[in-house]
Amino acid sequence: MRCRPARPMRNTVLKPAFTLLVVLTRNSPTTYYAGASGPTGFEYDLARLFAGYLGVELKIVVPENFNAIIPNVAQRNVHLAAAGLTITDARKRHIRFGPPYQSITQQLIYRSGTPRPRSLEDLRGGLIEVVAGSSHAARLSELAISLPSLAWRASNQAGEAELLSRVWNKSIDYTVADSNAFTLNQHFYPELRVAFDISPPQQLAWAFPKGKDDSLYNEAVKFFALIERNGQLAQLRDRHYSHVRDFDYVGTRKFLRHMQQRLPRYQAYFEEAARKYNLDWRLLAAIGYQESHWNHRAVSPTGVRGIMMLTRKTAAEMGYRDRIKPRNSIDGGARYFRKLKLRLPERIKEPDRTWFALAAYNMGMGHLHDVRSLTRRQGGDPDKWVDVKERLPLLMQKRWYQQTRYGYARGLEALQYVENIRNYYDILVWRNETGQPPPPLHLVRQPVFDSMPAIPSIL
Numbered sequence: 001m002r003c004r005p006a007r008p009m010r011n012t013v014l015k016p017a018f019t020l021l022v023v024l025t026r027n028s029p030t031t032y033y034a035g036a037s038g039p040t041g042f043e044y045d046l047a048r049l050f051a052g053y054l055g056v057e058l059k060i061v062v063p064e065n066f067n068a069i070i071p072n073v074a075q076r077n078v079h080l081a082a083a084g085l086t087i088t089d090a091r092k093r094h095i096r097f098g099p100p101y102q103s104i105t106q107q108l109i110y111r112s113g114t115p116r117p118r119s120l121e122d123l124r125g126g127l128i129e130v131v132a133g134s135s136h137a138a139r140l141s142e143l144a145i146s147l148p149s150l151a152w153r154a155s156n157q158a159g160e161a162e163l164l165s166r167v168w169n170k171s172i173d174y175t176v177a178d179s180n181a182f183t184l185n186q187h188f189y190p191e192l193r194v195a196f197d198i199s200p201p202q203q204l205a206w207a208f209p210k211g212k213d214d215s216l217y218n219e220a221v222k223f224f225a226l227i228e229r230n231g232q233l234a235q236l237r238d239r240h241y242s243h244v245r246d247f248d249y250v251g252t253r254k255f256l257r258h259m260q261q262r263l264p265r266y267q268a269y270f271e272e273a274a275r276k277y278n279l280d281w282r283l284l285a286a287i288g289y290q291e292s293h294w295n296h297r298a299v300s301p302t303g304v305r306g307i308m309m310l311t312r313k314t315a316a317e318m319g320y321r322d323r324i325k326p327r328n329s330i331d332g333g334a335r336y337f338r339k340l341k342l343r344l345p346e347r348i349k350e351p352d353r354t355w356f357a358l359a360a361y362n363m364g365m366g367h368l369h370d371v372r373s374l375t376r377r378q379g380g381d382p383d384k385w386v387d388v389k390e391r392l393p394l395l396m397q398k399r400w401y402q403q404t405r406y407g408y409a410r411g412l413e414a415l416q417y418v419e420n421i422r423n424y425y426d427i428l429v430w431r432n433e434t435g436q437p438p439p440p441l442h443l444v445r446q447p448v449f450d451s452m453p454a455i456p457s458i459l
Helices: 042-054 066-074 135-146 160-168 179-185 215-230 232-244 249-261 263-277 281-292 312-317 326-343 352-363 365-377 385-396 411-434
Strands: 020-024 033-035 038-040 057-061 080-086 095-097 102-104 106-111 129-131 153-155 175-178 192-197 202-209
Touching: 020 042, 020 066, 038 042, 042 057, 042 080, 042 215, 042 232, 066 080, 066 095, 066 202, 102 179, 106 135, 106 160, 106 179, 129 135, 129 160, 129 175, 135 175, 160 175, 160 179, 160 192, 175 179, 179 192, 179 232, 202 215, 215 232, 232 385, 249 263, 249 411, 263 281, 263 326, 281 326, 281 352, 281 411, 312 326, 326 352, 352 365, 352 385, 352 411, 365 385, 365 411, 385 411
Parallel strands: 020 057, 020 080, 129 153
Antiparallel strands: 033 038, 080 202, 095 202, 102 202, 106 175, 106 192
8 A cells, every 4th residue: 555655854865766665564453454534553654754754655565464574574575564563682683673662561361251360370271362473472482481381372363453352252261462552442342451461561663674774774763763852753642542541441331332222313413414514423423422422302501402512502603493403413513513623723734633623612712722822832832732632731720721811711621522532433433344343443454465566775
């Protein structure tokens, strides 16, 4: 798969003929998958940013199994692997790692309702399955030296996300997952639990071929230093991980139940409004759930009503007297949300534009302008959600809101509002695109190396 690069950030010392960056990755929630608006994933977005830094196009290649990643990097079949790879001494014998960009731990995963293992000895008799060739398999091999009875099955067919689903549906008893991957998947499989960590903190990094040509590797070192310094790495982490850190088992189970029992009554209205206003119906549905739990008779203490919790004034501005009627409420809420997005400066790009509009939907555009101004005065970027959301709680503190035009606002509530909707949206996308209970994301299957292009010269 090829994609256009992000806007180049600098000229490079690479050969002018080098116009295509070939990156090997894997299908998983933390790396690369087909999202609602096209390819996405932390590693994909990072690789695309690197391609833009170099001023070249990006080609993504997905191997048939995890075991193929390191050999194909070592054999120089690709320029690099951006696949959430743990730095290990065994892998260093074959490839070289770039700068570390994320820290994780390996965690043993089990399903609630089954006995929680407290130690490796408790795993006897249970079926453990991990990805073949993974750092998880290597770690289990290390642990088995002191515990010969430890046994597991290595799969060449299933990825990390699929193994989590197998634990969830009780096909296997345990698996091992990186902490970042488990964080993303737990909202899809709320019964899954961490038994204990089986490794100390470990670093993730890109893998590069060894050899005399260090030009691309050196550019990667500069690239990671730059995005660490200018905040782009923090923005990527926020985009992919921040909204799923606070797991709520009861709330997630309730949401899944309401998806089955309540959403079907209103889905056609969400889809109709989304087509009308060029929005994603699943985002509108997520807003509706956060507002009313899809209860068209909902009424707040402040008098807002209906599925989208419109005030009488807002409903009238959107052209509706009856804000209780589900179709009216959903259409009015969608129209109002689009209006908020259009009021934002054009320079604010997605997905930040959506997060800002959601915050304004909750607390008003005036308070959003206030917190963006505070962010600017404190040296942050007022056009980046990752910077602005840190200042939202300041709107509740007198020393800060006295400096604003619109005064006090429940900024912490607005922050939680946006993060909740992001969670609900993720689950709705998963349910809509994959069904239930298969793997949690629509994994992209692609031809691997039989159609692989020749690797362009780098120097």
